[in-house]
Amino acid sequence: MTVAGHRRRTLDQVTQALAATAMGREPPDLLLRGGRLVNVNTAEVLEGVDVAVREGFIALVGDAGHLPIGPHTTVVDVAGRYLAPGFIDTHLHVESSMVDVRSFARAVLPHGTTTIACDNHELANVFGLRAVELFHAAAAGLPLKVLLAMPVCVPSIPGMEDAGATLGPEEVAEAYRRGWAQLQGEQMNFPGVIYGDPQVHAITAASLRAGVVPTGHYASPALHPGLQAFVAAGLVACHEGTTPEDALARARLGCYAQQRYGTAWLDLPRLVRAVTERPGLDTRFFTIVTDDVTPATLVREGHMDRAVRAAVAHGVPPLVAIQMATLNAAQLLERSRWIGTLSPGRAADILVLRDLAAVAVDQVYADGVLVAQDGRLTVDIPPYAYPAWALRSVHLAPLAADDVRVPHRGARATVRVIRVVPGSARTVQETAVLAIRDGA
Amino acid sequence: MTVAGHRRRTLDQVTQALAATAMGREPPDLLLRGGRLVNVNTAEVLEGVDVAVREGFIALVGDAGHLPIGPHTTVVDVAGRYLAPGFIDTHLHVESSMVDVRSFARAVLPHGTTTIACDNHELANVFGLRAVELFHAAAAGLPLKVLLAMPVCVPSIPGMEDAGATLGPEEVAEAYRRGWAQLQGEQMNFPGVIYGDPQVHAITAASLRAGVVPTGHYASPALHPGLQAFVAAGLVACHEGTTPEDALARARLGCYAQQRYGTAWLDLPRLVRAVTERPGLDTRFFTIVTDDVTPATLVREGHMDRAVRAAVAHGVPPLVAIQMATLNAAQLLERSRWIGTLSPGRAADILVLRDLAAVAVDQVYADGVLVAQDGRLTVDIPPYAYPAWALRSVHLAPLAADDVRVPHRGARATVRVIRVVPGSARTVQETAVLAIRDGA
Known part of the structure; x- marks a missing residue:
């Protein structure tokens, strides 16, 4: 599919469809079967949970045994894996x-x-x-x-x-x-x-x-x-x-x-x-x-x-x-x-993980669409046609050694230094003594 | 004070005042000193916490030792009590x-x-x-x-x-x-x-x-x-x-x-x-x-x-x-x-409790105003002048015994009964056999 085909509805447009699917009157578009639910609402892992998706939203999180499977329903067995x-x-x-x-x-x-x-x-x-x-x-x-x-x-x-x-x-x-x-x-x-x-x-x-x-x-x-x-x-x-x-x-x-x-x-x-x-x-x-x-x-x-x-x-x-x-x-x-949660009425942004602590991502669904599998994108995202004014906006003459040359007399100079703190955005101001070479 | 005097500002109107008070440049309107903070953000009780209020909002939650006390600052000692x-x-x-x-x-x-x-x-x-x-x-x-x-x-x-x-x-x-x-x-x-x-x-x-x-x-x-x-x-x-x-x-x-x-x-x-x-x-x-x-x-x-x-x-x-x-x-x-939380930038709706488990409320502040103390209102809330159309809207002729009389022949009748479940909004449908008296 192309991005032009990625349809994102708003909940007000689909409450009827979600209720119909949750109740078993209409089939889901996607059914993930028998996973281990990472329930972030209550901080529990719940076993053997199905997640049914319709129109890009979650219709049901629990036992989907009563749901009809339609000709366009994608069923994925996620037994043993985390959702x-x-x-x-x-x-x-x-x-x-x-x-x-x-x-x-x-x-x-x-x-x-x-x-x-x-x-x-x-x-x-x-x-x-x-x-x-x-x-x-x-x-x-x-x-x-x-x-x-x-x-x-x-x-x-x-x-x-x-x-x-x-x-x-x-x-x-x-x-x-x-x-x-x-x-x-x-x-x-x-x-x-x-x-x-x-x-x-x-x-x-x-x-x-x-x-x-x-x-x-x-x-x-x-x-x-x-x-x-x-x-x-x-x-x-x-x-x-x-x-x-x-x-x-x-x-x-x-x-x-x-x-x-x-x-x-x-x-x-x-x-x-x-x-x-x-x-x-x-x-x-x-x-x-x-x-x-x-x-x-x-x-x-x-x-x-x-x-x-x-x-x-x-x-x-x-x-x-x-x-x-x-x-x-x-x-x-x-x-x-x-x-932010796998709950009814929320967008079907779902990760299938084969290992929780390792955060090993098998599948990624966005609005109910499989967008990545085994670390690879499964949808086509074409580039955006940026207007001419937005391109070639960096105007800088080529740098030469002279551009960063600071002339100085004598053999040594005391200079201010920014010390990088590894792994941190903070920096430390220090001074250092540098040797002068060729007058700079 | 009267309700007409209860001023409620919005945060966008007072961010300057709050920052000025938190930094100690301007005095708070109200300072609750040395309480035991019920920190709902992290689920902790923190000891010896001051809460400074300005323009109906909380300016600071912590040590207010650097704040000036102005001529219009109300200072309340809440040592030993919960906020x-x-x-x-x-x-x-x-x-x-x-x-x-x-x-x-x-x-x-x-x-x-x-x-x-x-x-x-x-x-x-x-x-x-x-x-x-x-x-x-x-x-x-x-x-x-x-x-x-x-x-x-x-x-x-x-x-x-x-x-x-x-x-x-x-x-x-x-x-x-x-x-x-x-x-x-x-x-x-x-x-x-x-x-x-x-x-x-x-x-x-x-x-x-x-x-x-x-x-x-x-x-x-x-x-x-x-x-x-x-x-x-x-x-x-x-x-x-x-x-x-x-x-x-x-x-x-x-x-x-x-x-x-x-x-x-x-x-x-x-x-x-x-x-x-x-x-x-x-x-x-x-x-x-x-x-x-x-x-x-x-x-x-x-x-x-x-x-x-x-x-x-x-x-x-x-x-x-x-x-x-x-x-x-x-x-x-x-x-x-x-x-919902005693934190900077939030409305100063504050309870002073003398006992946490008993939820014993000593003082209640709404938008920084003391509205109740020891179970009694401390502000005047005058009645609203309802328009005539909104009054005398219940039109019911006086009820007489005949209005609820259900005629019935015979000595007994089986009737449907709504059983009240004490303490619950749920009811149970049952049947009962009632004795008929005077044909009803």
Whole structure:
């Protein structure tokens, strides 16, 4: 099938069909038989569960023995295998994977990621609101559910950059009104939030008035009182924690701790200690995100499956880890009546796993359509025909050695250095003494 | 203060003020000092926690030592006492208490109920859509948060009643559009849902398209497959369970189990066994509701405090019981960024409890205003001036013995009897043999 053929209905269109199938009056389109249900609602694994799908939605989760099998019903025996909801990544940037959203969908669907909330601020920094509209258009019709998180830091440091656009509260409100964006992307200007920058607060206000969830980026180790002010200002999700204390503080304040496991930012193994060291803690405010993942990581290691696997490897019970990547994420997005759980009336985004702890994904269904099997895409996702204005937008003269040459007299120079912290987005400012060669 | 003086702002209006207070730049309006925080986000009780309030919202939950105390700051020492979110009742009928919504607010606020989602279908059965508009108007300006659950069963059994109005999908959609109703009330016609009544499905579709939560009433002991079809058709909350199996089945299917503890329906003690007998079960889909409570119960025993107390008395850990009545309920209503947790940026609906298990309410704050203390209202809630058309609407000639006389020949008659099941809304059909006296 082609993407043009991926039909996604809304629940209001299909309640009659779902009731008819659940009651056994009409056959399902798809019947997964006899699986081990990963019930994220109650945190149980239930044995011998059938899942019946109709019109892209789940009609029944339980015993489907009374359902008629029609000529167009696909029946899949999933005995011994696990059925879990598709993974939801509530914070990532497609641009970090250096591909467009359609190639991204091809890459992540086989890994069980069926919904992404992506902030396309790299594109928006070049093209402004046009980038938001274009991204929305390019994502249309994908079997991957794409919620666009409105970029709100364009430019990210006003006055310090030569960004191609400036997005203010009016543009943000327009993106919601036109249906291009479905939540607020990361507010990275946390000093602006806590010290009262009017423009920053006006943007959050626009999101709140539009009824969308505002998300944040509080990248300071100073939890008190800064994080309090940040959350009080309406920003209820943050992926910048690096310690167990960071994650716990966010969850306690009712701010979703988006535990990050990207290519270069490997915060999750430390963060999950907030959970693993506190049996009995309610973990509903803990989620898992990837933020930035390179193509090499996607191809060699995976996407949300890799992150969930890491959580399990670091001691999170598999059921809890899967909740973090499904129901908790759906509740963060305020869309748990649509995604995040294998329950009647929800989108049939279903993973068939042969091993729970290893998060070994055999099959991926999106809206009831088999989109990947054994790690390979089973649907055709053609490229998007981008308009000419959106292409060849990087204008940079070739770099020469002289472009980065800093002349200096003498034999040595003391310079400021950014020290990379392996696995972390945080950096450390240091100084180093360098030898001067050829006057630079 | 009068109700006219109860100011309720929206978060978008006050993010600057909240950040300024959290950071210590501006004083709070209210500071509760040194309490034991019932943290429903993580299911922990945290000691020595301050809660700072500004403009009706929570600015900070933690150490407020850095905050300035202004001339208008109210400081309350809550050392040794518990701070919990105000209770949320997601399903009740004000009419069952035989008072209007303003008198109802006077009655329940001292018991810690700060939000109600009420289906006013008794009034709507008399006045139709006018009743919905009128109820909305009468509830305006109350310190009690009133979410109107749109009546969708008017009349409740079409063709069998002489109701004063008929509400269909158009009226339901209009109520949402005009802002009179904020969720869909109980769909009681569960046969219509599962057997595909077009009108019933059109009403749910109207709710789904408006983006509001549809709630239900599945009053059958036959869980399979009827409940599956009911939930698949979009109805994600139900208060009609009477057994632990009923409650568990709902939660497992992603349908909120609204455990009922009213005056005559005392289902909760049985229902909670679904939780108490399953340690480790995720309980986020369990809530507590009252449905129908008489004035005598309200005055003598309480409201949501009584129901939470009953849950604790029947073995639910106090923290879990309070989650059921707060955060879980707010998530059901898809309003957990506003109510249901004592967290920054949320409405300052705060209970000060002197005993957790006994749910002994010392003080109740609504939007940061002290509305009740020691069981007594501390604000003035004047009556609403109802229009003449809404009054004297019960037209019934005086009843005489002859009105209920059923003539019969012979000495005895076999009659059908409705047997009341004590504490349950369910009834049993039986037959009885009655002696005939004076030909009837």
